[in-house]
Amino acid sequence: MFPSRIALLILLFSFLFPWSGALAKTARKAEAPSPSLRQQVPVVAWSLPNKTTHATILAKALVIRYGSVWQMVKTRGTNGTTSLLTPVPGLKDVTEILVNLYYQQESYLVLKPDSTLWTWGHNRYGQLGDGTTIDRQTPFQVPGLHQVTAIAAGHGRNYAVQRDGSLWAWGVNGRGQLGLGSDVNPLSPARVPGLDKVVGIAVGSGADYALLADGTVWEWRFGPESSNSKPSPTTWTQVPELNDIQAIATTGFGARYALNRDGTVWTWGAATSQVPGLSHITSLATTQTSAYALRSDGTVWAWGANQYGQLGDGTTDDRPNPVQVLGLNRVQSIAAGFYSAFAMQEDGKVWAWGYNGNGLLGDGSETDRNAPVLISLPESPHH
Numbered sequence: 001m002f003p004s005r006i007a008l009l010i011l012l013f014s015f016l017f018p019w020s021g022a023l024a025k026t027a028r029k030a031e032a033p034s035p036s037l038r039q040q041v042p043v044v045a046w047s048l049p050n051k052t053t054h055a056t057i058l059a060k061a062l063v064i065r066y067g068s069v070w071q072m073v074k075t076r077g078t079n080g081t082t083s084l085l086t087p088v089p090g091l092k093d094v095t096e097i098l099v100n101l102y103y104q105q106e107s108y109l110v111l112k113p114d115s116t117l118w119t120w121g122h123n124r125y126g127q128l129g130d131g132t133t134i135d136r137q138t139p140f141q142v143p144g145l146h147q148v149t150a151i152a153a154g155h156g157r158n159y160a161v162q163r164d165g166s167l168w169a170w171g172v173n174g175r176g177q178l179g180l181g182s183d184v185n186p187l188s189p190a191r192v193p194g195l196d197k198v199v200g201i202a203v204g205s206g207a208d209y210a211l212l213a214d215g216t217v218w219e220w221r222f223g224p225e226s227s228n229s230k231p232s233p234t235t236w237t238q239v240p241e242l243n244d245i246q247a248i249a250t251t252g253f254g255a256r257y258a259l260n261r262d263g264t265v266w267t268w269g270a271a272t273s274q275v276p277g278l279s280h281i282t283s284l285a286t287t288q289t290s291a292y293a294l295r296s297d298g299t300v301w302a303w304g305a306n307q308y309g310q311l312g313d314g315t316t317d318d319r320p321n322p323v324q325v326l327g328l329n330r331v332q333s334i335a336a337g338f339y340s341a342f343a344m345q346e347d348g349k350v351w352a353w354g355y356n357g358n359g360l361l362g363d364g365s366e367t368d369r370n371a372p373v374l375i376s377l378p379e380s381p382h383h
Contacts, residue, residue, distance in 0.1 A: 069094050069110070090139050091118065100127060102156025102172055109153050110139060117142040117151065117160055125156050126187035129170040133187065144189055154203035160189060165197035167210060179208070179220040179236070194236050200247065205254040210236065215244040217258055217268075241272040251304070252288035252338075259284050265293055275303070277322050285336040287354070292341055293322065294334045300325040300343055308339045309370025310354030316370055325353070326371045343372065350375050 069091040096111040100121075107121030107128060119128045120139045126132075129142045147163035156172030168189040169178040176183050179192050195218065200211035207221040217239040239258075245266075247259040257275070258266045265275040265284065280296040290304030290311060301322040302311040309316050312325035330346045339355035351372035352361040359366050362375040 069097065088139070096151065098151055098153040100153035100156065100158060100171075102127070105156065107153075108139075109142075109151050109158060111148060111151055115146065115148050115163065117145050117148045125172045126185045127156060127158060127171045129158065129187070129189050131188045142189065150198075150200050152201040152203050152208075155205075157203065157208075159192075159201045159203070159208070161198050161201060165199070165213065167192040167195050167198045167201065175222050177208070177222050202248045202250045202256075204250045204256065205252070209239075209248055209250065209256065211245060211248050215246070215261065217242045217245055217248055239268050239272065242266060242268065247284060249284045249286045249291070251286045251291060255286070255289075255291065255304070257284055257286065257291055263296070275322065277301075283334060285334045285341065287336045287339055287341065289339070290336070290341070292325075292334050292336055294331055294343075298328075298330040298332075298346070300328050300331050300334055302341065306370075308355035308368045310336075310339045310341055312341060312353040312370065312372055314371050327351075328372055 069088040091110060093113055094110055095113055098109040100107045100109065102125065105122035105124050105127065107123065108119060110118040112118065118139045118141050119130075120136045121128065123130070123133050123135050128136060129145075130136075130140070131143070142160075145160050145162065145168060148160045149163050150161040152159040155177070157169065157177055158171045160168045162168065169180065169192050170186045170189045171178070173180065173185045174183055178186065178190070179194070180186065180190055181193070195210055195212075197213040198210050199213050202209040202211075204219075207219045210218045210220075212218065218236040219239055220236050242258050244261045245258045246261045249257045249259075256268055258268070259281055260266060263278075263280040263282070265278045265281055267273060267275055275293075278293050278295075278301060281293045282296050283294045285292040285294075287304075287310055290302060290306070293301045295301065300312070302313070302325055303319045303322040304311070306313070306316050306318050311319055311323060312328075313319070313323045314326050325341075325343070328343055328345075328351060331343045332346050333344045335342045338360075340352060340360055341354050342350060342352050344350045352363065352375050353369040353372045354361070356363070356366055356368050361369060361373065363369070363373045
């Protein structure tokens with residue numbers, strides 16, 4: 001499944017402490033987002049700062065490279081800042097990893113080629129799905145799920161789609177967010193009623209979305225976190241005018257996008273409409289406030305907020321309509337997280353742009369980038 005020289009499918013950095021003072025001081029146009037993000041794969045995830053005896057842990061990274069998961073710890077001590085990148089034990093042949101953060105409760109989901117699901121991290125709300133609320137530091141297989149084909153995570157809730165098209169959920173459910181008809185946090189995966197033949201799922205803000213095998217998109221709505229709304233029996237509603245859809249994606253602030261099998265991109269809300277200027281699109285990626293589309297010709301297009309240069313067009317001007325990301329061609333895959341975006345070319349080179357606090361982009365600086373810069377990745381352990 002992994003080419004001999006290029007095993008990284010996508011690279012995604014995600015800045016996971018939006019409530020920190022450092023970010024509050026640098027935010028310019030948008031308020032700090034909810035501290036929970038749906039992530040794509042593979043992932044490099046920066047975690048919360050922690051105190052140690054001799055140094056301050058600045059960042060932790062998870063990188064899928066050549067089928068293994070690598071963890072990087074960046075420390076600042078008396079001799080300056082150093083980074084150490086080592087494999088995470090027990091994780092090999094990994095194809096997808098998601099990061100889920102809910103009010104400083106950080107956990108991870110890993111999908112393997114054998115369709116098993118693995119997890120570790122915080123578990124206060126049952127995010128790990130092992131029937132307990134015990135935090136776990138090492139990866140283990142989620143019980144009861146053996147034929148997983150798709151996963152989604154965000155806002156403390158987790159979803160898994162099985163090969164038979166059934167949808168399973170666990171984690172945060174205090175307002176009935178999981179569509180189970182109750183407000184109890186399920187500590188183990190529970191089947192979501194009312195949906196069959198599911199092939200994809202997206203976590204939103206105030207609603208979650210399911211893509212069915214027939215190309216239709218369905219949504220389950222719930223009240224905002226500040227509301228006192230009580231769960232009601234699960235009612236999934238079909239999104240009008242969306243048919244023949246092959247993928248769905250959401251931004252952290254609630255924008256929704258659907259990729260049609262004809263290569264066009266659509267958005268919905270008060271109305272369903274086509275995103276102008278996009279055709280021959282093969283995949284989508286989203287940040288908190290921006291969206292990205294990969295064309296079949298290997299170019300990348302972006303639109304939305306641009307306060308950190310995350311659109312990669314050489315400016316910090318917001319763009320309501322897609323613009324081409326500068327200097328990128330022969331791109332094979334794209335990914336995005338928080339206010340940064342990433343692209344991998346056919347030759348394995350990975351480029352990054354956007355927000356770069358604490359060296360998030362991996363280019364050796366802390367300067368925001370409004371155009372793509374080349375970043376380095378770990379070599380294959382077999383080289």
